[in-house]
Structure formats: C-alpha cells, structure tokens
Amino acid sequence: MLTAGVQSGLSLSLRAMQTAQFAMALHTKNIANQKDPNYTRQQMVGGLDAGLFGPPIARFRDMFIDDQYRTSAASAGEAGIRRDLMARVEDIFGDPLQSGLRKSLDRFFDSWRALSETPGDEVLRLEVLAAANEFAYQVRTSYTQLQQIEVRINEQIPQTVDQINAQLQAVKELNGRIAALQSTGLSDADLRDKRDAALDKLAELAGATSTELADGTVRVMIGAVPAVDGLTLTEVEVVDGPKGPQPKWVGLVAPEYYGGGTLNGLLTARKQDLDRVKNGLNTLAVKLAENVNAVHKTGYDKNGNLNNLNFFNIGNAGADIAVNPVLLADSSKLAAAGQPGLASDGTIAKQIADLANGALSAAPTNEDEKYTPVNLFRNIVGWVGTRAKAVQDQSDLAKNHMKLNNEQRQSRWGVSVDEEVAMMTVQQKAFQAAVRVMNAMDEMLDHLINRM
Amino acid sequence: MRVTNNMLLNAAVYDLDKLRESYAKAQAKVNGRSLERPSDDPVRVVEAIDLTGAQMRLERAQRSAEDASEWLAVTETSLSKLIDQVAAAKETAMQAGAPSSLEETARESLATTIDSLAKAYYDELNVSHRGHYLYGGWKSDQAPFTKDGTGTVTYTGDNQEIVRHVAPGFEISISVPGSRLMAAGDFVKTLTDMAQHLRSGEMTTVITDDMNKIDQVMNHLISVRSTFGLRMQQVEQYEAYARDGLINIEDRLGKISGGDLAEASMKMIEAQNAYQVAVASFSKALPVSLLDYMFR
Numbered sequence: 001m002l003t004a005g006v007q008s009g010l011s012l013s014l015r016a017m018q019t020a021q022f023a024m025a026l027h028t029k030n031i032a033n034q035k036d037p038n039y040t041r042q043q044m045v046g047g048l049d050a051g052l053f054g055p056p057i058a059r060f061r062d063m064f065i066d067d068q069y070r071t072s073a074a075s076a077g078e079a080g081i082r083r084d085l086m087a088r089v090e091d092i093f094g095d096p097l098q099s100g101l102r103k104s105l106d107r108f109f110d111s112w113r114a115l116s117e118t119p120g121d122e123v124l125r126l127e128v129l130a131a132a133n134e135f136a137y138q139v140r141t142s143y144t145q146l147q148q149i150e151v152r153i154n155e156q157i158p159q160t161v162d163q164i165n166a167q168l169q170a171v172k173e174l175n176g177r178i179a180a181l182q183s184t185g186l187s188d189a190d191l192r193d194k195r196d197a198a199l200d201k202l203a204e205l206a207g208a209t210s211t212e213l214a215d216g217t218v219r220v221m222i223g224a225v226p227a228v229d230g231l232t233l234t235e236v237e238v239v240d241g242p243k244g245p246q247p248k249w250v251g252l253v254a255p256e257y258y259g260g261g262t263l264n265g266l267l268t269a270r271k272q273d274l275d276r277v278k279n280g281l282n283t284l285a286v287k288l289a290e291n292v293n294a295v296h297k298t299g300y301d302k303n304g305n306l307n308n309l310n311f312f313n314i315g316n317a318g319a320d321i322a323v324n325p326v327l328l329a330d331s332s333k334l335a336a337a338g339q340p341g342l343a344s345d346g347t348i349a350k351q352i353a354d355l356a357n358g359a360l361s362a363a364p365t366n367e368d369e370k371y372t373p374v375n376l377f378r379n380i381v382g383w384v385g386t387r388a389k390a391v392q393d394q395s396d397l398a399k400n401h402m403k404l405n406n407e408q409r410q411s412r413w414g415v416s417v418d419e420e421v422a423m424m425t426v427q428q429k430a431f432q433a434a435v436r437v438m439n440a441m442d443e444m445l446d447h448l449i450n451r452m
Numbered sequence: 453m454r455v456t457n458n459m460l461l462n463a464a465v466y467d468l469d470k471l472r473e474s475y476a477k478a479q480a481k482v483n484g485r486s487l488e489r490p491s492d493d494p495v496r497v498v499e500a501i502d503l504t505g506a507q508m509r510l511e512r513a514q515r516s517a518e519d520a521s522e523w524l525a526v527t528e529t530s531l532s533k534l535i536d537q538v539a540a541a542k543e544t545a546m547q548a549g550a551p552s553s554l555e556e557t558a559r560e561s562l563a564t565t566i567d568s569l570a571k572a573y574y575d576e577l578n579v580s581h582r583g584h585y586l587y588g589g590w591k592s593d594q595a596p597f598t599k600d601g602t603g604t605v606t607y608t609g610d611n612q613e614i615v616r617h618v619a620p621g622f623e624i625s626i627s628v629p630g631s632r633l634m635a636a637g638d639f640v641k642t643l644t645d646m647a648q649h650l651r652s653g654e655m656t657t658v659i660t661d662d663m664n665k666i667d668q669v670m671n672h673l674i675s676v677r678s679t680f681g682l683r684m685q686q687v688e689q690y691e692a693y694a695r696d697g698l699i700n701i702e703d704r705l706g707k708i709s710g711g712d713l714a715e716a717s718m719k720m721i722e723a724q725n726a727y728q729v730a731v732a733s734f735s736k737a738l739p740v741s742l743l744d745y746m747f748r
Contacts, residue, residue, distance in 0.1 A: 034458060037458075090490055095489070102505075106508045120592075344590040345590045378502065384491075410458055411459065418742040
C-alpha cells in the first residue's frame with residue numbers, strides 16, 4: 001500500500017512537472033505571438049491527464065466583441081475607399097482659391113468683357129483665344145482625370161472580388177479542418193485564429209457577418225446570401241454591368257449581389273460620387289460651349305464677314321472640348337461685332353460675356369442647367385467638398401469605432417508580456433515544487449529499498 | 453481594464469498620428485493656406501469662389517472705369533474746344549454789329565476769322581484719340597465728317613454710343629455720336645454762310661439769323677458737355693465703390709483663407725510642443741516590461 005503510494009506520488013509529481021512545463025511552453029508561445037494582431041491569448045485550463053493528446057486549452061475569444069469589430073470594419077472599409085476616391089476627385093479641383101478651372105472660367109468671361117469694350121484691339125482678341133484655350137484645356141484635363149478615377153475603380157472591383165473569394169475559400173477550408181479536430185481533443189485554437197482573421201478581412205472587404213454552427217464551422221453571410229455555409233461555398237464573379245464590371249453570385253440568378261465593405265464602397269463611389277461630378281462638369285462645359293457657339297455664329301469678324309463659325313468644337317463630352325482651330329490660327333475671324341463694318345461694335349462679345357450671368361439653359365432638362373456657369377462650378381466644388389467631408393467623417397468615425405473595438409479585443413485577448421512573465425514565474429515555482437516532491441518521494445523509496 | 457503592451461503601442465502610434473496631423477494643419481495655416489481642398493470647409497470654399505469671382509469682376513470694372521475716365525476727359529476737352537470756337541464766332545458776329553465793321557477791309561478781316569474758325573471747328577469734329585475717332589459712334593475707324601465744296605458737312609459715322617461697364621451690371625456711355633453734335637444744325641455751314649454774308653455786307657443777317665444759329669449751337673454743345681461732366685462724376689463714384697468693394701473682398705478672403713498670422717503661429721507652436729512632449733514620453737514608457745527585471 002505504502003509502496004503504491006510512493007510510486008503514484010512519483011508519477012503524480014512527474015505529471016505536475018509536465019503540466020508546469022506545458023504551461024510554461026504556452027506562456028512562451030503567447031509571448032512569441034504578442035505582436036500578431038490575430039493571435040488569441042491561450043491558457044491551459046485544468047491539468048495534464050493521462051490518455052489525452054495534451055491539456056485542455058482555452059482561447060480568450062469573445063464573439064460579441066468580434067461582431068462589433070466586424071461591423072465597424074465593414075463601415076471603415078466602405079467609407080475608407082470612398083474617402084480615398086473622393087480625395088482624388090478633390091485633387092482635381094485642388095486649392096479652391098488657386099484652382100485652374102475656376103480661374104480659367106472667370107478669365108474666359110473677363111476676356112470677352114474686355115474685348116466687348118475695345119473690339120478692335122488685336123491683343124484683346126488673342127487674350128480671348130488664350131483664355132478660352134486654357135479653359136478648354138482645364139475642362140479636358142479635369143474630365144480625363146475623372147475618367148481615370150473611374151478606370152481605377154473598375155480595375156479595383158475585380159481585384160477586390162478576387163480577395164473576397166480567396167478569403168471565402170480560406171474560411172471554407174478552415175471550417176473543414178476545425179470540424180475534423182472537434183472529436184480528437186487536439187487544440188484548434190491556432191486554426192480558429194486564422195479563421196477569425198479571414199472573417200475580419202471579409203467584414204472589411206464585403207461587410208460579411210458570421211455565425212458559428214454546432215460542429216465548430218461558421219456560416220458567412222454577405223447580404224442575403226450564405227457565401228460559406230459549413231463546407232459549401234458560393235463564390236462571387238465579375239460580370240459586365242451598365243457602368244462597368246459588376247459583382248454577381250456564381251450560379252445564382254437571384255438575389256443580386258449586395259454587400260457592404262470596400263466592394264460596396266467602390267460601387268457607391270462609381271455610381272453616386274463620381275457620376276455627379278462627371279455629369280456636372282460635362283453640363284458646365286458642353287452647355288457653355290453650345291451657348292457661346294450659338295452667339296458666336298451670329299457675329300461678324302474683324303473684317304466684317306459673317307463666318308458662321310463655332311467658337312468651341314464640342315465633340316462627345318467634356319473630354320473633347322477645344323477651341324475651334326480656325327480661330328486659333330486667325331484671330332481676326334473671331335466674331336465680336338453684331339453688324340459688319342463697325343470698328344467699335346462689341347455686341348457679340350458683350351453677349352458672350354453676359355452668358356456668365358445667365359442660366360446654362362433656358363429650358364433646363366436637369367437641375368445643373370438652371371445655374372449660371374460659375375454658380376454651377378461653385379455648386380460642384382461645394383458638393384465635392386461636402387461629400388468628401390461627409391465620407392471623411394464617416395471614415396473617421398468607423399476607424400474610431402474600430403480602434404475602440406480593437407482596444408477591447410486587445411484588452412480581452414491580447415498578450416501582456418508582464419502578465420505572461422509573472423505567470424511563468426508561478427509555473428517555474430510549481431515546477432520546482434514538483435521536483436522537490438519527486439525528490440522527497442525518491443528519498444522515501446531510498447529509505448524503503450536500501451535501509452530496511 | 454486589462455492593458456497589454458500592444459495596446460500601449462497602438463495608442464501611442466494613434467496619438468502621435470493625431471498630433472502630427474494637427475501640427476501639419478497648423479503649419480499650413482501659418483503658410484496662409486487653410487483651405488487647401490474643398491472638404492477643408494465646404495461653406496467657406498464656396499464663399500471663396502463667389503468672392504474671387506466678384507473680385508475679378510470688380511477689377512475689370514475698375515479698369516473699365518479708368519478707361520472711361522480717360523475717354524470722357526478727352527471728349528470733354530474736345531467739346532470745350534468746339535464751344536470755344538463757337539464763342540469766338542459769336543464774338544466775331546457781335547463785332548460785325550459795330551458801325552466800324554461796315555468798312556470792307558474790316559468785313560474781310562472778320563470773314564477771314566470766321567473761315568479759320570470754320571476750318572478749326574471742322575478739324576475738331578474729326579479729332580481722334582489713340583486711333584479712334586471721338587465722334588464716329590461705333591464706326592470709330594473712319595473720319596466721321598466730310599465736307600463738300602459749298603461747306604456743307606455730312607455725317608457718315610454711326611449713331612450708337614460706345615459704353616464701358618464701370619460696375620457689374622452698370623454701363624456708362626463714353627462717347628457722343630457726331631449726329632448729335634449736328635442736331636442743332638450744321639455749324640460749319642453756318643460759319644461758311646456767315647463769312648459769305650460778311651463779305652457781301654449783309655450785316656443784319658449776320659447779327660440776327662446767324663447769331664441765332666450760333667446761340668442755338670452754343671446752348672446745344674453746352675448741354676452735351678454738361679452730360680459728360682455728370683458722367684465723369686458717376687465714373688469716379690463707381691471707381692470708388694469698386695475700390696471699396698475690392699478692399700472688403702480681399703479682407704474677407706484673407707480671413708477665409710489665411711486668418712490671423714499671430715494666432716496661427718501660436719497654434720502651430722502649441723501643436724509642435726504637444727507633439728514633442730508626446731514623443732519624449734512615449735519613447736521612455738514604451739520599451740519597459742517585466743522582462744527587463746526578471747529572468748536576468
């Protein structure tokens with residue numbers, strides 16, 4: 001009886017030593033992973049038991065905090081990309097006081113005003129052409145830059161869809177491996193960390209939400225569609241839409257793709273933010289050019305000829321607008337007079353200068369055409385500024401939420417080196433104690449075996 | 453709350469970012485650029501666009517007003533010259549009424565004076581300034597008056613007035629078309645006829661009919677000149693308005709885009725200090741952990 005007690009005491013202290021060693025290894029692992037934002041602090045719960053692969057390990061994860069974090073990640077993803085894109089749109093308009101487009105618009109009308117007063121002056125004719133050329137150049141550049149932003153968006157949509165699919169794949173695979181581990185008793189903590197990282201990314205990219213199922217797998221919802229459901233996967237593909245590439249669920253006719261996050265940010269930026277500015281700028285340039293042309297055609301040039309020339313060549317859109325090359329080549333063909341042969345007749349020039357004060361269209365087909373050119377420009381800039389500020393604020397707010405949630409996460413399951421070191425000392429002492437016990441047992445055995 | 457090392461680090465990075473951002477903003481303001489992009493302050497940006505537009509219009513109005521002043525002055529001087537010649541003609545006509553002027557030599561001398569006055573008057577009608585005929589209306593590139601053998605003057609110019617935009621939405625006429633000068637009769641013809649009358653000794657006609665015609669022209673020209681005086685006053689007034697407006701606009705623009713330099717630099721120094729203090733304190737606090745004291 002006594003011998004058995006001593007022997008079991010030996011194996012008990014051995015297990016105590018192993019448990020302490022295992023716990024220390026776990027603390028070391030925690031410390032080693034302290035910089036990994038996706039790592040969840042692990043702790044041994046209960047001791048080492050015979051017949052098991054390892055001691056039971058607890059992961060300090062909290063689904064509620066995760067859900068909150070992912071909600072703000074989705075908003076941050078959506079607002080963040082829109083903020084970036086609006087910042088680029090803003091760059092086009094630049095410093096509102098020094099902006100090239102605004103200055104050239106004012107200068108354009110001013111040069112006509114000057115010409116209307118001294119229509120015979122050659123220098124003023126050249127100034128009108130230079131100002132108009134500058135205006136057309138500014139419109140073309142701005143419009144082209146807006147188009148480039150749209151091209152960037154259209155490139156980014158398939159890239160984002162690829163990223164979403166990659167993460168969905170990862171979640172599905174990890175689901176399989178985690179489910180397989182469920183019955184073995186082996187720790188799935190590291191696999192779950194990987195899966196949580198993928199779910200975080202999916203929330204940011206597509207506004208995905210997830211629910212854990214009984215078998216340890218998760219269901220990932222994007223909009224109304226379960227993109228991953230346990231071990232089944234529905235991927236997203238890119239098809240041609242009316243405005244460019246458009247995401248769609250593979251193999252599903254309905255529902256249409258709808259989600260949040262970065263991808264939705266890109267779609268919204270293309271559909272709402274960019275379109276508004278592009279249309280506004282287009283209306284400004286095209287309507288203004290049409291109005292100038294209509295007046296200019298009725299005018300007489302310096303030599304009293306009625307040339308019926310367009311002042312601007314309009315082309316298809318704002319990107320094509322240019323001053324008529326015939327005029328650039330021969331400034332005397334500029335029509336400033338309303339009647340032939342009157343050197344001080346600046347009627348036409350005055351009418352064009354007065355276009356600055358009239359609505360872009362007498363019979364407006366949209367809101368923009370109701371304004372004067374400068375006011376429309378000012379509205380566009382005001383709109384861009386307000387919208388950019390709104391998405392900036394949204395993005396700041398979402399980022400702040402994310403920061404708060406991240407702090408909660410860190411606070412709950414981040415690794416504190418101080419804590420680990422302190423706990424390690426505890427385990428060190430436990431190990432030393434176990435060794436002492438074993439020593440005592442050994443001495444007892446020694447007494448029994450050798451000294452009896 | 454449980455605080456981990458990473459949390460401290462993240463908070464430090466975040467706070468430093470914020471401080472750097474506010475420092476950059478304060479610095480931009482010192483450089484006079486508080487509105488670098490529309491989103492900095494959309495309402496002010498829109499106001500700034502309105503103001504810069506108004507600024508350009510006022511500057512144009514100011515230049516037009518300066519130009520108008522010049523033309524009005526030139527025209528007024530020319531009108532005064534015409535009036536002087538009419539006055540001289542009137543004096544000559546009055547001399548014709550004196551008994552001593554009945555002498556043929558005296559009459560001839562008076563007639564010669566009138567001839568030269570007629571020529572001077574005619575030349576003044578075709579006066580030009582900087583390549584523009586003053587009394588040609590919009591047809592300012594051709595001499596507006598022609599004279600035939602009998603001394604009859606014909607106006608071939610245009611009947612419209614040249615205007616200058618001296619204030620946004622307000623135009624002022626800076627010329628008088630020659631046809632209006634002729635409204636009280638062809639004065640060159642009157643003088644030519646008068647010289648004829650003097651030579652033929654029709655003194656009664658000279659001091660009655662011719663004198664009447666001279667008076668009419670005189671009154672008419674004086675009334676035309678007085679409108680120019682009024683216009684000059686108006687232009688000066690509008691020039692002053694434009695000047696005041698520009699000062700107001702520049703003041704407001706300065707407030708919108710730059711603001712108070714002293715205040716801005718104070719804010720910048722504050723931001724700089726906050727940043728430096730934060731960097732110093734974080735650099736001391738962050739690297740410490742229990743590991744520095746245990747397992748050594």
